Amino acid sequence: MEVTDVDVIPVEMNVDSLEDGGIAPYQGKFSSVERVERVLIRLCTETGIEGWGEIRPSPSVESTMGLLRNDVIPQVIGRSVWEIESFVSGFHYEYLDLNSYIAGVEMAMWDALGKHLDAPLHRLLGGKASDHVPVASTLGILSPERSRTYASMALDQGYDVLKLKAGRDWQTDVERVVAMHEEVDGNLEFRLDPNQGWTFEDAVRVGARLEDAGIYLQYLEQPVRIDTFGTYKRLRNRLSTPIGINEDAYFPRNLSHLLGEDAIDVAVVDLVPAGGILALKSQAAVAAEHGISVAHHDGFDLGIKKAAVLHAVASTTAINLAVDTVYPAWEDYLLENPLTVSEGTMAVPDGPGLGVSVDEGKLEQYRIG
Incomplete structure (x- = not known):
């Protein structure tokens, strides 16, 4: 064909x-x-x-x-x-x-x-290991008080993990996480992502402040700029908080180098910058061989890519952490039957191919x- x-x-x-x-x-x-x-x-x-x-x-x-x-x-x-x-x-x-x-x-x-x-895509990729994929809710930078409200809402909706943007002011970033942690009585895990926006010193201070408050992030994502390999190893040695990369994972040699240096705990991958589903599964396999956890990024994915992510993640057990998602936050949808989030998970489509149809x-x- x-x-x-x-x-x-x-x-x-x-x-x-x-x-x-x-x-x-x-x-x-x-x-x-x-x-x-x-x-x-x-x-x-x-x-x-x-x-x-x-x-x-x-x-x-x-x-x-x-x-x-x-x-x-x-x-x-x-x-x-x-x-x-x-x-x-x-x-x-x-x-x-x-x-x-x-x-x-x-x-x-x-x-x-x-x-x-x-046949559904997951069957072509080896079969799904689960019917549902856990997902993490996401939130941009808000005031500590507004962030409290969102954290409570995310917990009520069944999420276990909340990803937060950060990086404009490290002290306010700490205040926001503390406020949200208190609001939900410690019943949510947090990922903090400053998009390469901190210096090494600021990243250390954020991690240490949160640890002193008894808050241990699921991981701190790409806190400093890409290509600063020595920085990540030093940061991992200074903090108990798991250290993750995202943008660095878009460059296969960066990921391999950081794994070889034992400098990271988590890789946040994405099938599009990786070069596709085959490349994504290869990245996840390499990360698993080095004993680190893997999550999948959400780049404001519409339904087509999100369906592909669900198939790929469900058939790749090395991707063991919840998938980031902003999908419920679209004003409208391109799919005839939009995907849904229920109790912090998304169902893997079972129709032929991606299992979704464009409207x-x-x-x-x-x-x-």
């Missing part, structure tokens, strides 16, 4: 506001998110079967679409949808990393292959460009 055509479709979706039960504006160290652009990939085959992929445009929608159309998509036209390994390994550019773009097409190939075989009316409503 050959691939005959691939279309790229840019969309823009709004994140629901805090006043309406959402999380916007979702403030981090460097940004404040209220709406998100994404590029969807629709792959068509000679038999009429379609497969879908989804990626985050980088650095822009226009450049992403250009790279897909000119450099990535021509390499999949005429291939059979099951030639996934040869497709993803067939690129070599000395000065450019195409992993994110390749991942979107690979996702669409998996979706089409599953539909062709009338063509919503697709046209949110299409841009």
Whole structure:
């Protein structure tokens, strides 16, 4: 079954506001998110079967679409949808990393292959180890008092873990975590993510202050900038708090180096910058061999990518921590039957391929460009 055509479709979706039960504006160290652009990939085959992929445009929608159309998509036209390994390994550019773009097409190939075989993606990946994937709720930077309210709500909704953005002021970051911990009587675990926004000294002070207050984060995520390998080893030696990386995990050699240096406790991976589902499973296997835990990142994933994440995580036992999710916070959804969160988990779709269907009316409503 050959691939005959691939279309790229840019969309823009709004994140629901805090006043309406959402999380916007979702403030981090460097940004404040209220709406998100994404590029969807629709792959068509000679038999009429379609497969879908989804990626985050980088650095822009226009450049992403250009790279897909000119450099990535021509390499999949005429291939059979099951030639996934040869497709993803067939690129070599000395000065450019195409992993994110390749991942979107690979996702669409998996979706089409599953539909062709009338099998859910997780079955093609080795089978799901669980029907449901635990997920972590997420929250941007708010005042300590507003954060208290959100923590109580997350606990009432059945979440066990809450991921918090941080990095603008380390002392206020500590106050927020303490306030939320007190609000829920210690019944939530927290992940703190400053997006590379602290100095080594600030990261030490945050971890030490929280430890002195009897609060041990599930992990401290990418507290300092990427490529500072010695910093992570020193930080791990100074604190009892587990140290995690996210952006560093987007570069396979960085992850391997940090594992070899015994410098981290957690890798927060993402199948799109990893280069696809095959690459993600390889990363998770390497991390497991080094005895560290693995979580999966959420880059404001719409339903297509989130479905792919659920299949990949459910079939990869090395990914042993709850998956980040902002999915309940979208103002609207592109799927005919949106995914749901119940008691802090998301069900793994069981339909063919990704197990989700795109609502063509919503697709046209949110299409841009």
